[in-house]
Amino acid sequence: MKRREFLKGTAAVAGTATIASPAISQTPTELTFYYPVAVGGPITKLVDTLAAEFEKENAGIKVKPVYAGTYQETLVKLITAHKSGGAPALSVVLSTDMFTLIDDDVIVAFDDFVKTDDDKKWLQSFFPAFMENSQTGGKTWGAPFQRSTVVLYWNKELFKETGLDPEKAPASWAEQLAFAEKLTKVDASGTATQWGVQVPSTGFPYWLFQGFSTQAGAILMNQEGNRTFFDKPEVIEALTYWVDLSRKHKVHPPGIVEWGTTPKDFFEKKVAMMWTTTGNLTNVRNNAKFPFGVAMLPAGKRRGSPTGGGNFHISSKAPKEQQEAAFRFARWCTMPERAAQWCVDTGYVAVRKDAFDTPVLKKYVSDFPAAAVARDQLEFAVAELSTHENQRVTKALNDGLQAALTGTKTPVQAMKDSQAEAERILVRYR
């Protein structure tokens, strides 16, 4: 891009001959910014608007947002670009890839750019639950941007038809099962036409599973990211509960449930309750043709959900002035008003508490109380599973979960195997 502009400039100079080149002396800093799209809605348009507004207020910086695919693809593009020397100064990738990015020296900590008191205040403004996946070894490596948690959506119409109180979501594991049993409808031949509850298990089953495991009172990994606890009794108890929903109680679709079509199943009334990200809130609001409710996940021994979603990261290889620009843009995007607007537009949780005091979000929450559920659940939220060699370790867990859900392994065996594999990978990081 730069070179093309340079060429264009040269051509212009050659053409007019007499004009000197004042443009060169004040070339704006160009900031390339990779971002993924993981939920429904016009995200690319929203990001372009953010960039344009930022440029208006910051004359010296040109922001070039690049849509880079899914989270996984964005990470691949970021690391490939880093290895070949052309890394974008700023990128949004999963907060859980922090250790991977640090191990490969792809990113720099935000602390180096925090200078003024305002900066310091900014760094402290985020919800603590979101910072758990953004900090390690006393440094902050990511700034929360599009963050989410898992919540339960329920179809009030189906609740009413079944004779359940349409305003009351299940509050405990026992209630969730009891409600789901009532909500599951079976036709004459014994085939279910409507399921009680559905928890998707393709792609990243570990994330939804972390809801169950946290509720069972388990923590899956240590803060250093070099040890996992997949075979602890609480974890096995959590998996057994999930597996039993489908295999024993038959109130949950069998086998592996597709993440992408879960909201659609909900819209089609094929399932009465679903677990999915708060990032789908706006999607559900626009597409559900029936009254629906949003609730915190039911409690086991306690309430619980993992946080999820993406952080801003600054690349280590970008030139200094681009890094500074990246820092300013990240800070600007997470100011209370902008965080509030982003929450309204997408359904992601506003990443800081004071965003909920802005007029925009106050009005939104009073019109649509469901939007506050995710915020209130943050109190019970834990860090998303994140370790060194994160992709490999989460795959070890995912394989185990899928094996148990499809019935090829018992929960005990599945978690033992996952733990053994994770142990093999992580032992060299201690």
Place this chain on the structure above:
Amino acid sequence: MRRLTATIHGWLLLLPAMAFLALFTHWPAIGTLIDSFYSTPRPRRPSAFMGLGNYREIFDDPIFWQALTNNLWFAVGTIPVSIGLAMLMALWVNNHIAGRTLVRMAFFTPTVLPMIAVANIWLFFYTPQYGLLAQFLGLFGSFSQNWLGSKDTALLCVTIVAVWKEAGFFMIFYLAALQQISPSLGEAAALEGASRWYFFRRVQFPLLMPTTLFVLVNAVINAFRTVDHIVVMTRGGPDNATSLLLFRIYELGFGFWDTGLASAMTVILLLGLGLVALAQYTFLEKRVHYR
């Protein structure tokens, strides 16, 4: 002197193609071979020579063996079926039937579509409860199956998608070959009172053999090369039930950034395919031509 200029001319004409081939095929292949003997470089741990260490690790990895088994079943499922279907379709649209162009186009459409689009369409077909397949089977009484979400059916499902995508492509080659067969052969057979089946078995099929060899080589390569739909439909799941060799290589290389292991596995795949191609050309080619 003259011969020398001719040689130089020849080499000069070859040079552009050779340069590109070397740059984009041979050099990466050699680079991969070299990388496969080294550990993956990390910022705090530079790459080190480890001989056959990567290979040993792959042979110890149960997912490799599963991917290999899956891939063999995938090949067994796609190759004969797509070739058979292609031949059948070609024979059909080679006849003078009403709406021939339309049928030809219909058969060829899957080939034109990008695999990613195809996979998304099929994702909808396989969706439980309200997907096309579920609705269709619903007509014959209730029947509920989570096609892609069960370890028993997932591999079969992705195999069917590959067949659907490939058969139309191979049909084009058969159609071209059928049209090369002289009509006088058909007339002679008709005069002799040969049945249609007999004519196909003794005349058309043997004359199609060179095409079959070509298609076979392609089908084998595709069976180890087509993974786009895996990425879209199952990401190798459930529990690696649809993980194919190339998908596993992508996962190792670009998911885990373990370039050493990914290189070693690429070399294994390359060697395997090379051997198969060699066998096809040396053993089959001798029997291919109609004498």
